[in-house]
Amino acid sequence: MKPPVFEYHRPASLTEAVDMLGGLENARLLAGGQSLMPMLAMRFAFPDHLIDLNRIPALAGIAEDGGTLRVGAMTRQRDLLDHPVVRARLPMLAEALEQVGHRQTRNRGTVGGSLCHLDPAAELVAVATALDAELEIAGPRGARTLPMAAFPLGFMTPALEPDELLTGLRFALPALPQGACFTEFARRHGDYAIVSAAAILWPRDGRIGRASITLGGVGPVPVRLEAAEAALAGQRADAESFAAAAACCGALDPMDDAQVPAWYRRRLAATLVRRALTTAWERADVR
Amino acid sequence: MHDVTLCLNGDVHRIRVEARRTLLDAIREDCGATGTHAGCEHGVCGACTVLLDGEPVRSCLMFAVQADGRELRTVEGLAKDGVLHKLQQSFIDHHALQCGYCTPGFLMLAAGLIEADPDLSDAALIDGLSANLCRCTGYANIVAAVRAVLGRAPS
Structure with a gap:
């Protein structure tokens, strides 16, 4: 189908974009368009105005800044995936990005667009939660920052006021040795995950010092498996402790949908948590 | 309506399109290059893949107005002087x-x-x-x- 009629706006600066967003009724931002365009074509979205952010150079770009990697919201997923600092220091982010759509969509799709679309099964949403990314938001009342954990308010609902937009995000570059793994199950490579799991393990004295486990696709927003994280701290990293952590997935309350029933997501989550923890530990380079 | 200039396989096309015109439809309907095929028209099948500044993109997932001034290559641009790519x-x-x-x-x-x-x-x-x-x-x-x-x- 063809997209509905709308008025097109192309701001040249962030200030201009913020003014338009605050001044136009029923306006939507157009980032990479890889989710919004299908929504327009299928007539799920009827904006009166589209504000195209693609020609605001200041919104795109990747910069290492002290111990953090700053990523502009309009950075293409492909550019982040190919960035040498991501490959070397945040390999779990690259691992997740490789599973976001396909080359064509990553060439256009943006990091900020995916986060703001906030599909519960989106890889970038899960991995940004796992990596505790800090979000930069701009609006008519100025700029503010927000931890990723506070960004999803509910199903596809980011903590943005109608006149605010995401301008960038910061990933802390790991200081302590760790092992991390992002893994997912999708019916076809490149589809949204049915369930995804991201695990980070920080070894200490040959055991697990600290663990971080994040699941995507098991609820309206990403879930941190806090019970399992607490249970793993100080434990030996073996099949038994990983199985115990995976068993915490029994308490999840995922949704049924046309694709799979809730029990299947729960089973899948447990399997993926176990696999992610096992691989993360193999990568932790414990000596 | 928007005036858009597309450089398609080396030829400059000056077209006038609605904002909602996808790049795919502009290539086919306004530039007359029907080699690029419309499949699902919502970014699933890849039939409409073209090269935008050398990189593959799905032309149904972009508006023509966004491609203003950009370089496009489609299947018509592959063969040279009657010799297949x-x-x-x-x-x-x-x-x-x-x-x-x-x-x-x-x-x-x-x-x-x-x-x-x-x-x-x-x-x-x-x-x-x-x-x-x-x-x-x-x-x-x-x-x-x-x-x-x-x-x-x-x-």
């Missing part, structure tokens, strides 16, 4: 098409992949080609055709 010839040699509907998208995707990395691994090639759908189940022959262009023997 090596990918086109290889598709014929390896029977990599049946009905041919997905073929322009696969050709442009493959062209983008191998131009970006002439030493593309088999795994990366299969990963890249997995973006597009072929309903005649011709994937094995499509992979074989592109591998041949990369100088690799049939597996």
Whole structure:
């Protein structure tokens, strides 16, 4: 189908974009368009105005800044995936990005667009939660920052006021040795995950010092498996402790949908948590 | 209405389009280059893949007005002086098409992949080609055709 009629706006600066967003009724931002365009074509979205952010150079770009990697919201997923600092220091982010759509969509799709679309099964949403990314938001009342954990308010609902937009995000570059793994199950490579799991393990004295486990696709927003994280701290990293952590997935309350029933997501989550923890530990380079 | 200039296979097209005109429809309807095929029109099948400044994109997932001033290559730009591009010839040699509907998208995707990395691994090639759908189940022959262009023997 063809997209509905709308008025097109192309701001040249962030200030201009913020003014338009605050001044136009029923306006939507157009980032990479890889989710919004299908929504327009299928007539799920009827904006009166589209504000195209693609020609605001200041919104795109990747910069290492002290111990953090700053990523502009309009950075293409492909550019982040190919960035040498991501490959070397945040390999779990690259691992997740490789599973976001396909080359064509990553060439256009943006990091900020995916986060703001906030599909519960989106890889970038899960991995940004796992990596505790800090979000930069701009609006008519100025700029503010927000931890990723506070960004999803509910199903596809980011903590943005109608006149605010995401301008960038910061990933802390790991200081302590760790092992991390992002893994997912999708019916076809490149589809949204049915369930995804991201695990980070920080070894200490040959055991697990600290663990971080994040699941995507098991609820309206990403879930941190806090019970399992607490249970793993100080434990030996073996099949038994990983199985115990995976068993915490029994308490999840995922949704049924046309694709799979809730029990299947729960089973899948447990399997993926176990696999992610096992691989993360193999990568932790414990000596 | 918006005035848009597209550089399509080296030719400049000055067109006037509604904002909602997709790049795909502009290429086909306004520039008259119907080699690029409209499949699902919502970013699933890859049939409309074109090269935007050398990189494969789905032309149904972009508005024509966004491509103003950008360089586009479509299947019409592959053959030179009546001689087929090596990918086109290889598709014929390896029977990599049946009905041919997905073929322009696969050709442009493959062209983008191998131009970006002439030493593309088999795994990366299969990963890249997995973006597009072929309903005649011709994937094995499509992979074989592109591998041949990369100088690799049939597996």
